[in-house]
Amino acid sequence: xxxxxxxxxxxxxxxxxxxxxxxxxxxxxxxxxxxxxxxxxxxxxxxxxxxxxxxxxxxxxxxxxxxxxxxxxxxxxxxxxxxxxxxxxxxxxxxxxxxxxxxxxxxxxxxxxxxxxxxxxxxxxxxxxxxxxxxxxxxxxxxxxxxxxxxxxxxxxxxxxxxxxxxxxxxxxxxxxxxxxxxxxxxxxxxxxxxxxxxxxxxxxxxxxxxxxxxxxxxxxxxxxxxxxxxxxxxxxxxxxxxxxxxxxxxxxxxxxxxxxxxxxxxxxxxxxxxxxxxxxxxxxxxxxxxxxxxxxxxxxxxxxxxxxxxxxxxxxxxxxxxxxxxxxxxxxxxxxxxxxxxxxxxxxxxxxxxxxxxxxxxxxxxxxxxxxxxxxxxxxxxxxxxxxxxxxxxxxxxxxxxxxxxxxxxxxxxxxxxxxxxxxxxxxxxxxxxxxxxxxxxxxxxxxxxxxxxxxxxxxxxxxxxxxxxxxxxxxxxxxxxxxxxxxxxxxxxxxxxxxxxxxxxxxxxxxxxxxxxxxxxxxxxxxxxxxxxxxxxxxxxxxxxxxxxxxxxxxxxxxxxxxxxxxxxxxxxxxxxxxxxxxxxxxxxxxxxxxxxxxxxxxxxxxxxxxxxxxxxxxx
Amino acid sequence: xxxxxxxxxxxxxxxxxxxxxxxxxxxxxxxxxxxxxxxxxxxxxxxxxxxxxxxxxxxxxxxxxxxxxxxxxxxxxxxxxxxxxxxxxxxxxxxxxxxxxxxxxxxxxxxxxxxxxxxxxxxxxxxxxxxxxxxxxxxxxxxxxxxxxxxxxxxxxxx
Numbered sequence: 001x002x003x004x005x006x007x008x009x010x011x012x013x014x015x016x017x018x019x020x021x022x023x024x025x026x027x028x029x030x031x032x033x034x035x036x037x038x039x040x041x042x043x044x045x046x047x048x049x050x051x052x053x054x055x056x057x058x059x060x061x062x063x064x065x066x067x068x069x070x071x072x073x074x075x076x077x078x079x080x081x082x083x084x085x086x087x088x089x090x091x092x093x094x095x096x097x098x099x100x101x102x103x104x105x106x107x108x109x110x111x112x113x114x115x116x117x118x119x120x121x122x123x124x125x126x127x128x129x130x131x132x133x134x135x136x137x138x139x140x141x142x143x144x145x146x147x148x149x150x151x152x153x154x155x156x157x158x159x160x161x162x163x164x165x166x167x168x169x170x171x172x173x174x175x176x177x178x179x180x181x182x183x184x185x186x187x188x189x190x191x192x193x194x195x196x197x198x199x200x201x202x203x204x205x206x207x208x209x210x211x212x213x214x215x216x217x218x219x220x221x222x223x224x225x226x227x228x229x230x231x232x233x234x235x236x237x238x239x240x241x242x243x244x245x246x247x248x249x250x251x252x253x254x255x256x257x258x259x260x261x262x263x264x265x266x267x268x269x270x271x272x273x274x275x276x277x278x279x280x281x282x283x284x285x286x287x288x289x290x291x292x293x294x295x296x297x298x299x300x301x302x303x304x305x306x307x308x309x310x311x312x313x314x315x316x317x318x319x320x321x322x323x324x325x326x327x328x329x330x331x332x333x334x335x336x337x338x339x340x341x342x343x344x345x346x347x348x349x350x351x352x353x354x355x356x357x358x359x360x361x362x363x364x365x366x367x368x369x370x371x372x373x374x375x376x377x378x379x380x381x382x383x384x385x386x387x388x389x390x391x392x393x394x395x396x397x398x399x400x401x402x403x404x405x406x407x408x409x410x411x412x413x414x415x416x417x418x419x420x421x422x423x424x425x426x427x428x429x430x431x432x433x434x435x436x437x438x439x440x441x442x443x444x445x446x447x448x449x450x451x452x453x454x455x456x457x458x459x460x461x462x463x464x465x466x467x468x469x470x471x472x473x474x475x476x477x478x479x480x481x482x483x484x485x486x487x488x489x490x491x492x493x494x495x496x497x498x499x500x501x502x503x504x505x506x507x508x509x510x511x512x513x514x515x516x517x518x519x520x521x522x523x524x525x526x527x528x529x530x531x532x533x534x535x536x537x538x539x540x541x542x543x544x545x546x547x548x549x550x551x552x553x554x555x556x557x558x559x560x561x562x563x564x565x566x567x568x569x570x571x572x573x574x575x576x577x578x579x580x581x582x583x584x585x586x587x588x589x590x591x592x593x594x595x596x597x598x599x600x601x602x603x604x605x606x607x608x609x610x611x612x613x614x615x616x617x618x619x620x621x622x
Numbered sequence: 623x624x625x626x627x628x629x630x631x632x633x634x635x636x637x638x639x640x641x642x643x644x645x646x647x648x649x650x651x652x653x654x655x656x657x658x659x660x661x662x663x664x665x666x667x668x669x670x671x672x673x674x675x676x677x678x679x680x681x682x683x684x685x686x687x688x689x690x691x692x693x694x695x696x697x698x699x700x701x702x703x704x705x706x707x708x709x710x711x712x713x714x715x716x717x718x719x720x721x722x723x724x725x726x727x728x729x730x731x732x733x734x735x736x737x738x739x740x741x742x743x744x745x746x747x748x749x750x751x752x753x754x755x756x757x758x759x760x761x762x763x764x765x766x767x768x769x770x771x772x773x774x775x776x777x778x779x780x781x
Contacts, residue, residue, distance in 0.1 A: 383705070
């Protein structure tokens with residue numbers, strides 16, 4: 001079937017809505033990467049199997065033939081509680097669903113409408129039946145993620161039913177390209193990929209340049225470790241991203257678009273491919289979209305495992321089939337991007353905002369967020385926190401609200417230490433920043449960046465020097481090697497951090513770290529190099545005492561750094577079985593049979609073998 | 623000299639993406655997906671066919687982490703050491719796997735070509751850290767014990 005006009009699309013929408021309404025019950029199985037990992041595919045298969053069988057049995061017994069739909073949705077957000085299953089129209093949210101539960105769900109809830117109490121989430125002993133009862137979910141503002149978890153991520157019909165492609169209609173038939181750009185500019189939206197460049201400005205620059213060929217490119221190379229927002233959008237609502245790109249193409253006059261997806265996201269690639277094929281079949285991508293005379297073709301490129309390809313010029317080089325190395329700018333991507341042509345390059349989340357801005361207007365969008373940072377921001381909330389998952393909140397929300405009200409506080413009631421924001425290009429925020437608003441400009445003041453939106457919460461069991469070393473190790477490994485400051489500088493900084501965590505540090509190393517950091521920041525070729533030292537700078541600023549403790553006292557308070565661990569045998573628990581002494585690779589443990597053993601600290605190489613093998617849990621680490 | 627089937631496969635893949643330099647990366651990806659590594663000889667062939675120099679093809683292949691000139695095991699285990707996984711203790715998981723497979727320093731593929739162990743920076747399932755991926759399947763909330771158990775299960779299907 002082909003949709004070749006405005007009327008066709010409206011007709012299709014009504015059809016698709018009727019199809020959805022004809023279901024007496026819909027089973028929504030979360031199929032985000034997190035829930036798939038927890039086994040949601042098995043749940044989906046089992047539900048399909050069960051419903052098919054019951055349909056057949058019930059046909060003759062009931063007047064209304066139950067028409068049950070089982071769909072795979074995108075990330076519903078609460079990854080920690082997966083696999084998640086929601087039952088509509090009763091609007092019941094089940095968590096931690098196992099294959100064994102499926103039968104009961106179908107028999108009780110689907111057919112009789114009876115809830116199953118044990119499958120509900122409990123918050124402070126209170127049962128949360130509906131998603132809105134769960135604190136994690138009811139304190140969000142969902143624009144980018146509005147359909148994520150509510151529609152079938154593999155059905156363009158469902159997207160059309162909830163108003164999909166209406167923004168394309170409005171843009172194509174009621175607005176000129178200039179008006180589209182004007183609306184985007186007025187909305188104040190800034191790029192969600194890290195730098196926060198105004199989207200409208202970028203579009204108007206590309207639109208202004210005379211060129212037969214222009215490109216619209218989407219950066220889906222979400223490389224920051226600890227971030228999975230863009231992946232979740234690509235998996236959960238690929239159509240929304242597509243719609244944003246079609247509108248961008250219309251606004252700037254491009255006919256080809258590319259989505260560059262990270263290699264580690266096979267599910268995103270699969271869903272996008274499916275979405276593109278469906279849109280092409282309907283004629284919503286391709287030549288003469290909706291009879292408007294506008295052509296737009298969308299292609300997918302898979303990344304091949306290089307963090308630096310998240311940088312604009314490296315990304316376009318990679319699409320061209322080259323090594324993904326950034327180049328000297330100017331000229332910038334808007335002037336000479338993909339194949340040296342004017343290119344609009346935005347990230348997934350940014351494009352996913354476009355449709356709503358066009359439909360509801362810039363004024364509405366501006367009413368959300370702060371003056372300088374409008375709209376919402378998605379964050380992936382991970383680390384030492386009770387409820388991990390995907391959230392979307394207005395810009396300017398405080399960290400305290402995110403961590404304590406939405407995230408449920410620190411895991412196991414441990415003490416809050418820091419939040420790493422913006423991945424390896426970002427920094428850490430600490431206790432004193434908890435009540436500051438999170439937006440582009442305020443976070444920058446604290447030597448951190450919003451970045452793409454990864455929030456990794458750290459508690460007292462995290463060593464900040466180790467965290468700095470971890471990020472430096474990452475950027476050093478991922479440095480493309482083109483410019484010296486980044487290639488050599490990150491290596492030198494990593495060596496200094498290794499020296500400190502291995503107990504060989506000197507106080508002057510801290511000055512050297514700072515000096516090298518400044519050098520890399522000011523002289524690197526691309527944004528990744530320039531921001532690479534940030535994790536070290538911000539941890540040095542906030543946790544200098546911890547660095548000094550490592551150096552002066554040889555102590556790691558979080559008991560993370562191997563070289564600073566001290567293994568001890570509790571004489572009361574030790575039964576003298578001699579197992580540890582036999583296992584110790586360096587013969588550091590001595591003692592008589594049936595007598596408590598002792599570890600010679602001068603010989604101990606901190607390998608931990610003794611503790612691992614102790615039958616009586618008599619060995620502890622300090 | 624590789625078997626003719628390799629060249630047939632390469633032709634097939636080239637036909638999908640087109641004989642142009644920009645197709646280099648997707649072609650290499652599909653070949654690697656087929657053979658679990660990138661045979662150097664085949665890369666030369668592809669380079670000649672799509673009109674890029676061999677040196678350029680090699681420079682691209684060596685730039686990206688996903689390409690490997692060495693054959694990988696039947697199961698490629700990618701242990702995630704992203705920030706969230708790191709903070710939730712992914713290193714002991716990796717250590718346990720390496721120990722279970724008896725991989726000595728630096729080696730990442732077992733002699734029987736069953737397993738290859740790698741570290742990756744983020745799998746995007748941070749909510750369930752620490753995670754790891756076995757081929758295309760993501761395994762959540764790993765512990766050293768769970769990892770060892772999984773490897774033993776995978777080994778079981780060898781027979």
